[in-house]
Amino acid sequence: MYINRYAKKAIASIMCAVTVFSVVACSSTETEDTPSGDASYEAIEKNDSSTETATVEEVSDSDEPYVLPEGMYFSELTGEPISEEIKNQRPIAAMVDNEVKALPHYGTSEADVVYELMNSTKNDRITRLMCLVKDWGSIEQLGSIRSTRPTNIMLAAEWNAVLCHDGGPYYNDQYFSQPWSAHFSGTFSRINNGKSKEFTEYIVGGDLESNFSDYEGTAGYETTYNEYANEGEHFNFVPYGEHVKLDEKYSRFYTANKVSLPFWHNGSTLTYNPETGLYEYSEYGEIHEDAEDGEVLAFKNVILQNCDFVQLDDNGYLIYNCIDSGKYAWYLTNGIAKDVTWVKTSETGVTRYYDENGEELQINTGKTYIALVPSDTWENIIFE
Structure with a gap:
């Protein structure tokens, strides 16, 4: 099943209802950013409301909560x-x-x-x-x-x-x-x-x-976090040892075993490997392997952000409008994609992701890939 655009009326009407600490607001300019045209897919819908409460699943065989070993902490x-x-x-x-x-x-x-x-x-x-x-x-x-x-x-x-x-x-x-x-x-x-x-x-x-x-001590380049560091978690991770399942938590989700991005030069793709539970990155037609150890570049989470940009000169230099609110995004994990929105309020502010209920998106623990996809090619994202 291929996905190359949103169903404009269905998605826009839901996203306009999202409110996030008064930052996310649906406006006429945001509506103009919504990809147009007939949808080439149908959302997978679940009518059983009981699925809305099934948010996480234990990934270990034991029912006992994970105990963090002494001398360890959970990476931000x-x-x-x-x-x-x-x-x-x-x-x-x-x-x-x-x-x-x-x-x-x-x-x-x-x-x-x-x-x-x-x-x-x-x-x-x-x-x-x-x-x-x-x-x-x-x-x-x-x-x-x-x-x-x-x-x-x-x-x-x-x-x-x-x-x-x-x-x-x-x-x-x-x-x-x-x-x-x-x-x-x-x-x-x-x-x-x-x-x-x-x-x-x-x-x-x-x-x-x-x-x-x-x-150190001359230009403020401390090895440790300084006063400009954001407090709290950057991502809204599920507890370690548990797992968010998008097809159980949400009534609207999409199959995404492979995603091809509109990065024409290198042809970036991420393909879900059900054996590892990770998305494997490929470019230039080949899977990406690290020259040090041959390890495949792979991620538990994939986030795609719809983002405008401004070309600064004829040399091709540009800047993304990465400070924005209520913009569209996709979150992919375990072969499933979820449509969300993103917000970044300042140069140092954390980019946050929200579902259609205005709740901050929970993501799985593990490595994350994030792509800023230009708005003028957003409709060219292809899911399989």
């Missing part, structure tokens, strides 16, 4: 247990080149959250990855590292993450000048891989420790 990036020693350590957000010449990637499979964004309106709207890593002290090799764009600066700030990149256009300057911004640029290792220089910069072991040491 994945909701999974990790060492308490790095609980207050801020993550890094690494800009990874996604041009075919930059492949294979190193270390991307160790990222906790991966964003994919259009990096330029030229070259078939080539994308770039931004990899968030909490335990950056364990990085052996990550990259290759390339330049950043203003949107990535704001997205990294949601996590109080230090953005790791190699230069970028002058449009970045006004964002880097803000007190909430922290970044390392062009300060990583060069690896002789036989490629052109722009494809040879990587974060390797010791690079970040050296960078933080150079900046």
Whole structure:
């Protein structure tokens, strides 16, 4: 079953009813963003109202609640247990080149959250990855590292993450000048891989420790969370050991065993593997395997955000309107998709996701992939 657009009247009328702390409001401008045309699919509906209360399911064989081992805590990036020693350590957000010449990637499979964004309106709207890593002290090799764009600066700030990149256009300057911004640029290792220089910069072991040491106490680049960090969870995770099942919690959901994104240059797709329960990422017609260990880049959660953008000049530089409210999104997990909305209220504000009842979306624990899909190609998303 293919999905390439919303049923305009049905979805818009429901989404207009969503209210989120007075931030999400349905307006004429938001209605104009709703993809139009006849729907090429039908929502899977459940009439039994009892399914509305079936929100989570135990994934373990035991009925006993999960007991967090001593010295561990639940990661704010994945909701999974990790060492308490790095609980207050801020993550890094690494800009990874996604041009075919930059492949294979190193270390991307160790990222906790991966964003994919259009990096330029030229070259078939080539994308770039931004990899968030909490335990950056364990990085052996990550990259290759390339330049950043203003949107990535704001997205990294949601996590109080230090953005790791190699230069970028002058449009970045006004964002880097803000007190909430922290970044390392062009300060990583060069690896002789036989490629052109722009494809040879990587974060390797010791690079970040050296960078933080150079900046500590002088530019406010603490290794730990600072006053600009958001309190509480970034994602609304279900309790570890439980599992949200979208086809039981909601009366409207969609089959999504595979999603093809309108990123024309590299042809990003995510395919659900029922054996692992994860969505596996592919591009350039091949499944993505990490050059370090051959691990497939895979995610428990997939989030697709409908987002406008503004082209800044003839060079193809752009900025997404990532501060917005009531915009459409998809959440995918376990082969099922759910239509939701998203809200981001400021440069450092966390992007939140809400269902049609105005309740914050619960997502499963594990790694997450987030794509900002340009609004002018939103209808070209294809589900199978």
